[in-house]
Amino acid sequence: MVELAILIGLIAVGYFAGSAAERHHYRSIAEREEAFLHLPAITFKSSETLGDVAESRLVTGCAVISVDYFKRILAGLRALVGGRVKSYESLIDRARREAVLRMKEADPTADIIVNTRIETSSISKGPTNRESVGTIEALAYGTAIHLKKQGT
């Protein structure tokens, strides 16, 4: 009975703290994406059509997001019957968008970031399922281009 109460308590903490953190994070993501609208990150490989390049450099952005207890239980239940693991979708989404934002923040004065790539990996795997911390990492990287300014 005590164990059950602890478990329910953990799930409740996971749900309320987890959704509060998620709401907060999405608000921050939306604001910063708005602020960085002027800096496009595209998947084109070449910069030939862009014009004369003054400077180019590698930029990376990396974000690590952890699962909360509620989401983990939900995914565990889902794993019994199969189907889309909806509870993890927002984690991956937040990690990718945060990584792209951090990549842009690495060179905020660039004109464009080309050849943008996003990699995802799950980190902190433990020896057993129980000892691991469900965490995903998203890494965004690309080439930041500074164009020669017209008339110089």
Place this chain on the structure above:
Amino acid sequence: MKYTPRRITENVNISKTSPLREFFTLLLGILAFLVGVYFLLGLAVNLIAPRISTGLEDRLASLFTAYYAAEEAESPVQAHLQALLDDLAAAADQHNRSYQVHVIVDPMVNAVALPGGHIVLYSGLLDQVRSENEVAMILGHELGHFANRDHLKGLGRGLVLVALSAAILGVDSKASQMLQSLLVTTEMRFSRKQELLADAWGLELLVRKYGHAGGATDFFRRVHEKERGKRFAYLFATHPYPEKRVRSLEMFIRERQIPVDETVPFSR
């Protein structure tokens, strides 16, 4: 080519469903499935239990009776109880096996019928009884469980539960642990119907031994007085409300016009 920056207005990568609803749908669905399987296997156990031979029962029992033997407190009261139990078993014509009574020092007010003809009385229960007739009623009740083979059904269901959770859910995942603890808390060893049937059997033996029904309801009545106001404790209890048991016993005594006489005091 012109680049037009656009903000993300609709996110197609995340599902717009309520996670809480998904959680409860999954949890209740899986629980319902497990309860269904458990119920079906329980029915199978009820079919098999009466057909288990006493030899097999003794072999099953030897797995855990050593534990009770070690816990047991040596006392003169046990010899008294054993004599009483032998009398009752003889009166019941339950000769197919021998019955042993064990007394365990524990404040719990409970008695258990275990495979192999073992009846365990907790000393907390003995502290509550005043007359020999009450003890006879309790022992008769446990003999009733043996007569109906409830003890094997209880053991079988316990096995089903453990096997189910180990086989389907695995031992490691948090989700399975939650399901397991939910099932265990709601699992009852014997149903209320089984308890009332065992009560009727106990009353029958009491009357056969003493010739009257005195002391049949005294113990349950006393427990009821003590437990008054603790209704919640009976939500998951293995025994029916003492109140209900007293009422059904009294009805039985009245219908069959069994005389009620003086009880024999029980000394420890």
